[in-house]
Amino acid sequence: MEVPRYWRLQKQRYALVGEICPHCQVKIFPPRDVCPECGGEAKQPFSFSGKGTVFSFTTMYDAPKGFEMNTPYTVALVKLEEGPVVTAQLTDLGEQPVEIGMPVEMVTRRIREDEEDKGIIVYGYKFRPVMAGTH
Amino acid sequence: MCDVVIAGIGQVPVGEHWGVPLRTLAARAMLAAQRDAGGLKPQALYVGNLLSPVVSHQSNLGTLLADNAGMSGIEAFTVEAAEASGAGALRAGYLAVLSGYVDVAMVVGVEKFTDAVGPVIEGAMSETMDYDFEATNGLTPTAAAAMVMRLYMQTYDLPSDGLAGFPVLAHENALNNPNAYFRRALTREGYARAAMLSTPLNLYDKAPYADGAAAVILTRPDRLKKALEHPLVQVRGSGAAIDTLALHDRHDPLAFHAAVVAIQNACRHAGILPADVQVFELSDNFSVYAALCLEAGGFAQRGAGWKLANGDELSLKGRLPVCTMGGMKARGNPAGASGVYQVVEACLQLRGEAGANQVRDARRALTLCLGGPASTAVCHVLQTWQ
Amino acid sequence: METASEKSESLALKPDRPVGIIGYGAYVPRYRLPATQVARLWSGEGEGDLPVKEKSVAGLDEDVATMSIEAARNALSRAGISPSALRAVWVGSESHPYAVKPTSTIVAEAIGATPYIQAGDWEFACKAGTEALVAAIGLVGSGMGRYALAIGMDIAQGQPGDALEYTAASGGAAYVIGPADESLAVIEATFSYVTDTPDFWRRAHQVYPSHGQRFTGEPAYFKHISNAAQTLMESLGTKPADYRYAVFHQPNTRFPQMVGKRLGFSDEQIKPGLLSPVIGNTYAGAALIGLSAVLDVASPGDCILVTSYGSGAGSDAMHICVTSAIEERRSRAPLTRDYIARRSEIDYATYARYRGKIRMK
Incomplete structure (x- = not known):
């Protein structure tokens, strides 16, 4: 992935930093230039808790470029507790079967790697089953 | 407003054309359409294409394809709207002729997959999604369809082979289409045995990507100096709409709202109801999308679209024949060209030239082409011109 | 003098x-x-x-x-x-x-x-x-x-x-x-003991490290940990019995037990922070995750001796006392x-x- 493109979205990717609309208070992720609820502009940064539930998911056996080394992997729509739904990989599933409605939590992981071992490593959010002992 | 008619159609067989470059693939369809239109020379070329800049490293297809086909000096450019590119190009051509600024427009949809292989293709298709927030997380259009399929199956309590009817029907209809990629039957047992691509979506739930090119020539009937050997087909209505690009931004991912709006607009424009058509060429690039297209058109209640494929209603002799020449599933899915193939196939039905697959008394057809999970939808109403 | x-x-x-x-x-x-x-x-x-x-x-x-x-x-x-x-x-x-x-x-x-x-x-x-x-x-x-x-x-x-x-x-x-x-937990004092002892290394561009086999034991691990821990205790006037827990770098199960015993610590003092049997040697993380396991169970007033070991070579010893804030x-x-x-x-x-x-x- 091109460095500037990766770099400018680091905060969003590393830590699920989205936005809150100053007009209608809706929480937005990924960031948008116009609020999808009220049409207002100008947002303030908002850090999401990273807690959510699986809304839908799929285990992929055919990967696009940049992800070939990770198959099979599971991608999900995760409904965050603050409202928005995000697309993210699930990780650390172990033997646990995934189900719609399963509680998950955000972790920061390696997302992809291009140019073999020469390019930058792209880090970003993934979700895992909520860990026992997490409060 | 004037009538806009399709004076000529052309297509090449969908498949793996390893030895044929993109420009030649397009030229074959373009020249076939021109011959079919009695040699009518276009003043403008609208190209529907999705992958060329990524897979073939070729931009400015409008100029390349017109130049290569000996159409120097005309107006030409590309319309890109993911897998709805071809349908978008048709709409551009239709509006150009309708406006009176262009008398004869050619529309060509062309897709060249075989300039690359493997993960490059899935990667290139992923660029039709939100690159920063979908593709970068490893999502592909196939995986997005799989998540829609899981939601659909769970929400409406489908059996595991609930969607099998769509690919089975498509393969049956492709048997008699010389331009189809897969001319062999598929059984429900075959469907049940298929390998998973992206759970719960299996090999037969996805239309195979393949090379292809299809073209039409649009004009006003009064521009035709001599009568053609075939009936004319009128573009009676056209509609297009978008939804959120990313699936995750939808309030209801099973609604396919863009498809609903595009169909409504095209039908309102044509002064008809969706039920007034005899043929429906829909987007069956994923089997669940075929079900959702039927629901978007009001042909089935929400959550009941899949049931139509399990009876005879969608077959060639049924109430609403779909995918009459094999659909994207069995004719093959040349992405940005698919929207033009749909129109060419609808023309064959309306002209009475569909051979063994002819739908009786076909006078009006609806074509619906989706980009992504109905992130873009383009709909046309075609009917026999008199 | x-x-x-x-x-x-x-x-x-x-x-x-x-x-x-x-x-x-x-x-x-x-x-x-x-x-x-x-x-x-x-x-x-x-x-x-x-x-x-x-x-x-x-x-x-x-x-x-x-x-x-x-x-x-x-x-x-x-x-x-x-x-x-x-x-x-x-x-x-x-x-x-x-x-x-x-x-x-x-x-x-x-x-x-x-x-x-x-x-x-x-x-x-x-x-x-x-x-x-x-x-x-x-x-x-x-x-x-x-x-x-x-x-x-x-x-x-x-x-x-x-x-x-x-x-x-x-x-x-x-x-x-x-x-x-x-x-x-208050960190009262630390003490480090460092020499040039090449017991384990990895040259640039090499994927895997090399090591001196048995040389990694006595002149390396045991010498540095013992000196660091011993000197810190002497300087603070403490003895093993003053500590509820002791954590040593843990490249395996045996080394930390042996060095603990030599320094006068019992198995009970070492066991809560000895994770190598179940997670292995986490290298730069080893002493510190041993300490985190101890903090998970420690009570206010408990003292903990932590001594790391790094090849090449050196040890950092620390005297830590747990406060009442730990519970919450x-x-x-x-x-x-x-x-x-x-x-x-x-x-x-x-x-x-x-x-x-x-x-x-």
Whole structure:
């Protein structure tokens, strides 16, 4: 992935930093230039808790470029507790079967790697089953 | 407003054309359409294409394809709207002729997959999604369809082979289409045995990507100096709409709202109801999308679209024949060209030239082409011109 | 003339103002490779005297940066401070994901600590983590900054078939250092003992480290840990019985037990912080995750002796006393044992894939 493109979205990717609309208070992720609820502009940064539930998911056996080394992997729509739904990989599933409605939590992981071992490593959010002992 | 008619159609067989470059693939369809239109020379070329800049490293297809086909000096450019590119190009051509600024427009949809292989293709298709927030997380259009399929199956309590009817029907209809990629039957047992691509979506739930090119020539009937050997087909209505690009931004991912709006607009424009058509060429690039297209058109209640494929209603002799020449599933899915193939196939039905697959008394057809999970939808109403 | 005890007294490192641990957080990845899997491949089926029961293995999408981020988030949850209050983010490891480009900036950005910070990566084999911790004590203890984050984390690499392959593991812990009066444990003093002893090394561009076999024992591990721990206790006038717990660098199960015994510690003092039998040797993370396991069970008033060891070679010893703040803060993040209990056993083939041991190009 091109460095500037990766770099400018680091905060969003590393830590699920989205936005809150100053007009209608809706929480937005990924960031948008116009609020999808009220049409207002100008947002303030908002850090999401990273807690959510699986809304839908799929285990992929055919990967696009940049992800070939990770198959099979599971991608999900995760409904965050603050409202928005995000697309993210699930990780650390172990033997646990995934189900719609399963509680998950955000972790920061390696997302992809291009140019073999020469390019930058792209880090970003993934979700895992909520860990026992997490409060 | 004037009538806009399709004076000529052309297509090449969908498949793996390893030895044929993109420009030649397009030229074959373009020249076939021109011959079919009695040699009518276009003043403008609208190209529907999705992958060329990524897979073939070729931009400015409008100029390349017109130049290569000996159409120097005309107006030409590309319309890109993911897998709805071809349908978008048709709409551009239709509006150009309708406006009176262009008398004869050619529309060509062309897709060249075989300039690359493997993960490059899935990667290139992923660029039709939100690159920063979908593709970068490893999502592909196939995986997005799989998540829609899981939601659909769970929400409406489908059996595991609930969607099998769509690919089975498509393969049956492709048997008699010389331009189809897969001319062999598929059984429900075959469907049940298929390998998973992206759970719960299996090999037969996805239309195979393949090379292809299809073209039409649009004009006003009064521009035709001599009568053609075939009936004319009128573009009676056209509609297009978008939804959120990313699936995750939808309030209801099973609604396919863009498809609903595009169909409504095209039908309102044509002064008809969706039920007034005899043929429906829909987007069956994923089997669940075929079900959702039927629901978007009001042909089935929400959550009941899949049931139509399990009876005879969608077959060639049924109430609403779909995918009459094999659909994207069995004719093959040349992405940005698919929207033009749909129109060419609808023309064959309306002209009475569909051979063994002819739908009786076909006078009006609806074509619906989706980009992504109905992130873009383009709909046309075609009917026999008199 | 200076007496021996006066010399010891002057050797202990003590900050100008008292400092302590405000928050701590562990991380152990999910996967476990049983030592029997390594033995089966390289030395036959015999389950004789294996150095550990199993070791933790990082997943395909993990590295020192991602593991540090999670440990740091846990430490911040316990500390209850804003990440922007940190003035340093330091990561000690011998498996930083980049040869050139700091891990610490990735961690700092992810936890929201940028941009008003010191950031840097520390390298001193297995004591890179405690080295960062001592530096954090210095930064806070001198009054330069109120809070600093020090992390010891590794994805250790053992050459296939080498003795280290049984133990080279993934994990570590993060510590927020701050003023003693806000601490869940006060760090009274530290002492470091360092010589040039080449017992284990990795040259540039080499994937796997080399080591001096039995030379890693007596002149290396035992000498440095013993000297560091002994001198610190002498300088503080403490003896093993004064400590409820002792944590030593743990390259395997036996070494920390042996060095503890030599120094006069009992199994009961060592056991709560001895994780190597179940997670292996987490290198720069080893002493620090041993400490996090002890903090998970310690009571106010308990004293803990921690002594790391890094090849090359050196040891950092620390005298730590737990305060009453421990009880409430402990529950704000997952415990070390929660991570250890979260466990998926993998076979050697999966391990080879996860850790890049299958040649792809």
